[in-house]
Amino acid sequence: MIIRPDDAILVTGAAGFIGASVIESLLDHGFRKVYCFVRPSSNTANLDAIIQRCGAIARVKVIRGNLLSSEDCCTAAKDVAVIYHLAVGTGDKSFPNAFMNSVVTTRNLLDACVRHGCLRRFVNISSLTVYTNRQKSRGRILDESCPIEERPELRGEAYCFAKVKQDELVIDYGRKYRIRYVILRPGVVYGPGKDAITGRVGLGTFGIFLHLGGSNRIPLTYVENCAEAIVLAGVMKGVDGEVFNIVDDDLPTSRRFLSLYKTKVRRFKSIYIPHLISYFMCYFWEKYSTWSEGQLPPVFNRRTWHAAWKKTRYTNEKLKSQLGWLPKVSSADGLNRYLECCRQNGA
Numbered sequence: 001m002i003i004r005p006d007d008a009i010l011v012t013g014a015a016g017f018i019g020a021s022v023i024e025s026l027l028d029h030g031f032r033k034v035y036c037f038v039r040p041s042s043n044t045a046n047l048d049a050i051i052q053r054c055g056a057i058a059r060v061k062v063i064r065g066n067l068l069s070s071e072d073c074c075t076a077a078k079d080v081a082v083i084y085h086l087a088v089g090t091g092d093k094s095f096p097n098a099f100m101n102s103v104v105t106t107r108n109l110l111d112a113c114v115r116h117g118c119l120r121r122f123v124n125i126s127s128l129t130v131y132t133n134r135q136k137s138r139g140r141i142l143d144e145s146c147p148i149e150e151r152p153e154l155r156g157e158a159y160c161f162a163k164v165k166q167d168e169l170v171i172d173y174g175r176k177y178r179i180r181y182v183i184l185r186p187g188v189v190y191g192p193g194k195d196a197i198t199g200r201v202g203l204g205t206f207g208i209f210l211h212l213g214g215s216n217r218i219p220l221t222y223v224e225n226c227a228e229a230i231v232l233a234g235v236m237k238g239v240d241g242e243v244f245n246i247v248d249d250d251l252p253t254s255r256r257f258l259s260l261y262k263t264k265v266r267r268f269k270s271i272y273i274p275h276l277i278s279y280f281m282c283y284f285w286e287k288y289s290t291w292s293e294g295q296l297p298p299v300f301n302r303r304t305w306h307a308a309w310k311k312t313r314y315t316n317e318k319l320k321s322q323l324g325w326l327p328k329v330s331s332a333d334g335l336n337r338y339l340e341c342c343r344q345n346g347a
Contacts, residue, residue: 001236002120002121002235002236005032007081008033008034009033009035010035010077010080010083012037012086013037013038013088014036014062015038015044015046016086016087017189017191018223020050021224021226023036023047023060024227025228027050027058027060028054032057032058033059034058035061036061037067039066040065044062046193047062067101067106070111073111074115076109077113078112079118080118081118081119081120082119083123084231086125088102089102093159095158098162102163103166106169110122120180121182121235121240122179123182123184123230124170124181125186125230126167128187128219129157129160130149130163130185131307132146132147132148132306132307133146134302135147140312141314142245142313142315143314144243148167149164154298154303155301156298156299156301156303157304170183181241182239184245184246185245186226186229186246187219187246187247188218188219189220189221189226190220191337191338194338197209197257197258197261200308201213201218202254202273208269212254213258215253215255216312217251217252217253217312217314218252218253218254218257220248221246222329222334224329225329225334226246228327229246229319242318244318245315245316246319247316248331248334249316249331252335258270264343265339275309275310275311279305282302285298285300286298
C-alpha cells in the first residue's frame, strides 16, 4: 500500500449514499485518521452512526465546508495523503450548476493539493455515463478502453457533461502538476436507502412504466462493493493514472430486475418498448427538439439511447486483476437487501 494506517485521508461527500460506505470501509481496513468533508447543511446521522460503531480507536473528524471555497479546500487538504473525491452537486440539475459543483469544486481541491504538495493519490469518482458507446457494435463489451463522449453537451444530460469535464480536469492536473490520480467509473450504485428504479431499466410516465432495457444487462454495483473498490483504488501500489469501471458479477437483465421488483416490492403497469422502436422514439424526439429550436428539451436523443439502452455487456476484469477487488456482496444478496428495503419503505 502507498500509505500507512495513521496517514491522513480526506473523503469529500462523506455523508452521501456512497461516501458513508467508503468511510465504513476505510475504518474496516484499519485506517485511523479519516477526515469527512460534508456540506454545512448535510444530514450526518448515518455517518455519525458509522463513526460511533467503527471509529472507537480511530481519529475521525467531520469537516463542514464548501468546496466552492478555495479557503475551505485548502484547510481540508492540509497534510492529507489520499483524497477520495465523491462530492457531487444536488438540487438544481442545470448545466451551470452541474459544472460548478463538479468541475469548479474539483479544481479548487486540486489547487489546494498543488499548494500543499503532500498528496500521494487523488481518487476521482466519475461514472459509466461518460462513455459514448456509439461506435461500439451491439452486444460488445464496454470496458475502460472505450471512447468518451467528445461532445457531452449534446447528450442533453448535465451530469454526463460535468463528469466528462471533471475527468478531463483531473487528467490535465496530472499532466501539468504531476498529481497522481486514479479515476473510477461506477455503474448504477444501489442498495438500501436508494429506492428509485434506474433509467436504464425504463421510465415512468402517465401512470405507466415504459420498459426500455429488455434483455440488456444492468451495470449494477452494490454500495458496499463499490465502496471497497474505491478504497482499494486509493491505497494500492502501481495504479497511478489508471481508470477502472465498477460493476458487480452476475449482472441481472433489465427484464429480470423489473420482474423481481414487481414481485417483491409492488405491482404496477409496464409496457415493453423494443429497442428498434425506442431508438426511433429518441431519433424523432431529437429531430423535433432541433426543429423547434429547443421548445422540447433534447433529453431523449440517439446519444442517450446508445449510452443507456443499447444492448451492451460489461466487465470488471481490470478491477479484479489490478486491485485484487472481489465483490463482498453477491448480486443475489444485494438485490434481496435492496428490494426488501424498497418494500419496507413503500417505494
